[in-house]
Amino acid sequence: MSEYGIKIKNYEAAVIFEHNLGVRDFIDSTRAMLANSLFTEFLVANGLEMKGNDSTRDVVCINFNFGASSYKQQVNKLKKSYEKLKDLDPETRTQKKKKLDQVSAQLEEKKFDYQKKSIRDLRILFYEEGVTIPYYRLDRNMKPVLQEEIHYRMLYRTPGKAKLGSCMFIRDELYEKAKNFLRMEIQLPEHNAPIVEIGAYQSLITSSIAGKIEIKPEEILVLEDFDSFVNQNVNCIDVDDENHCVSRFVEGYRLKNTMFDGQALIDESIFPDWGNGYVLLRQHFTKCAAFCTKIQKFFKEYFGDSYESAFLTDMWGRKVKASNVKLITTDNALKFLKFDIDFEYWAECVRKNGCKFGVVKTAHESKLGELQQMSYQYINALDIDSMESVVEESAKYVQALKNEDWFFLDFLRRNANFSNDYEALVALVMNNPDFIYCDYFKQRRRAIINGYIKRFKNGKVLQNADNLVIVGNPFGMLMHAVGLDPEKDPTFESEADAIQCYSERFKNGEYLAEFRSPFNSRSNLGHLHNRLSPLISEYFKLGKQCIAVNLCHTDFQDRNNGLTKWVSCRETCF
Incomplete structure (x- = not known):
């Protein structure tokens, strides 16, 4: 497994469906990544089969961006392709027409095999029945030979992919074990099951992480969040009888702040040096923004001589020894509470996972x-x-880019990437300071500054x-x-x-x-x-x-x- 994760394949649902019907010759794919996460570590330790050191076929990503075409739709596409031939030169037209004739013959041969499926139809089909994907290898004559077929089942769809509709599918043999890990073996009722909610929260532990922190459940103090209110004159946006949005002035409206919603305090003794004051943590059904705090210093000074024997009370009445507390958070960070799961059940799942909390972000x-x-x-x-x-600040910045050589070189260093030549320009100047006086450097400098001014005019x-x-x-x-x-x-x-x-x-x-x-x-x-x-x-x-x-x-x-x-x-x- 690389530092970024495990390489996997990314497919389109409609392409797989059409190939399995026999109306498409091959399944094209792109590269994707199963990012480093606590879930990825679990899979590697529990039977995920690796191809080499950094890729696997056991997990695939499937998108639902378009539906499967009917025979009639394919005929219309082919007609449009024939119409475009008239704009080509004779030699190219002949070559293209020959290929289109072959496609037309294949289309006619398989006209009764086509099945039209909308995106929604494909999603329902793949979610309920899973999907089989064949894998081929080339023989000595460079012809594809079936190597294996793997049947996959839909495992999760991350909140970040909700708009795109990307889903992670996993090999049948690993499905139950992976699902039980993600859901902490929570069993949903047959009727009115909270599918959307558990789908969103089970994927928290699949978030890409930059590092890990060990926090034992007995070192966590969970408090009930606190609401603070203020009465204030406001303009309320409401809906009238005709379903139109209207604004109405209200005096003394009661506004609420949930003071510690989704946040946590983490003791400096376990806070990573690279965190910059803040780490975004993930665990089973848990997410919180944790801020570096001298928790134990505060407790020692607050309790004084009774510090070693002092206990705190959490939201359920549990006693937590003050000298053990490493993390303070509230009920809003613990999403498993929405599924009637108690703290001890969750704590046991965390212990099975080595008490590791993933660090998703820092400041x-x-x-x-x-x-x-x-x-x-x-x-x-x-x-x-x-x-x-x-x-005013932007005007000063542009003038400095134009007039201060060191400032312009620093700008190049900060904005260098694989798609521009900034790093090369800096290297040339470092090798020969007089390079800044040559026509090429002046031309590039002028173009780079003009590009920056254009971004500035667009609101940057x-x-x-x-x-x-x-x-x-x-x-x-x-x-x-x-x-x-x-x-x-x-x-x-x-x-x-x-x-x-x-x-x-x-x-x-x-x-x-x-x-x-x-x-x-x-x-x-x-x-x-x-x-x-x-x-x-x-x-x-x-x-x-x-x-x-x-x-x-x-x-x-x-x-x-x-x-x-x-x-x-x-x-x-x-």
Whole structure:
């Protein structure tokens, strides 16, 4: 298995179906990857047959992008191909016509074998009955010879593939073992089974991971999430009797923030050095954004002399020894609770998996250093009168690209990839500094800068900003763990015209403009006030890529339609 995963085949359902009917000569495929995950490790340890060191036939990816054609549809396609012959030169026309005549003869011969199937029909067929895929090898005469046939069953469809409809199918012999692992052997009822829900949550453990952290279930403290409310005047979007959207003003509407929804605090002793303050964790039916915290330092100082004998109470009344706690999270991170599974059952499944939690994501700084690009959606949300100050940073950046050689070379280094010549240009200059004065380098520099200006005109405007990962009232979550009221979080205060936050990325006292990402509407723009609380600095290692926001008695979640990451820019840019 490579560092990225295991190579597999990617097929189209309609192509497989037509080949198995005998109306298509071969099954074409593309390459795909079964990414490194806790599930992939389980398969490798439980009978997955590898071809060489990095590929397998036991798992395939199947797409449902188009249906299978009928005989009549194939005839119409062939007619269109014949019509295109008139635009070709005589020699090419003769060659193409000969091939089309062969196709026409084969089409007529198999006219009664065609079956029309829509995408929905194919999906139902493959989901219910599975699919058989033949594999061929070439003999000495370069003719295909059937090597083996494998019957596959649909295993899971990841949430990330929901729009594309891609599904992972697995060999019959491995299906039950793999399904039981993904579902923790949860048995669904015969009627009204939550197929959609379990399909979404069982695939969490298949997420691609960059690393692993060992966390024992007895080291996890699960709390019931906490809701904070605020009464505020709002414009509500409603539907009238004629099914039209209407806006109505409501005074004193009660807004709710779920303060710790989907987040966790992870002790610094097990936090990976490469995490940058935040790791996104996956396990069986579990997902949470975990932030680096000095949990044990807080408990030692809170409990004092009774620290070694102190116990905390979780949401089910279980006693958890304070000195053992490595992870604090809430019920919203544990999706198995939706299926009436208790914590101990889940804990046993985690132990069978070696108590390993997969790290799916970490926080990363912008490729542009202190700068980040806005998008046209953000620009459209601002007043036209502010545009001069909005583009000021980009204008300075373009001038630096034109006039500062070191700045332009640094730009090339940051943006080099396999499809451009930036790395080669830098290498040539490093080998001979006078290369920057030659006509070729000047021509390339001019073209590269013009390309950047074109992107700028399409809305990629630079700001002193970055994409930051949000955590709600982290100190309040520590308070919640020891039974204190999180709404009395001393790290933030309520303000009339701004919401307080904590970001080491910006200076203390700065006012910030925040944009939700993705930016759905103008209402997803907020006004923050950066307050570098000593308590957060003392008990958390958030770094510059995370931001804590006050959710006590604010409209932050409603204003942003719920969010996981967003762009924060200095208000002075506007």
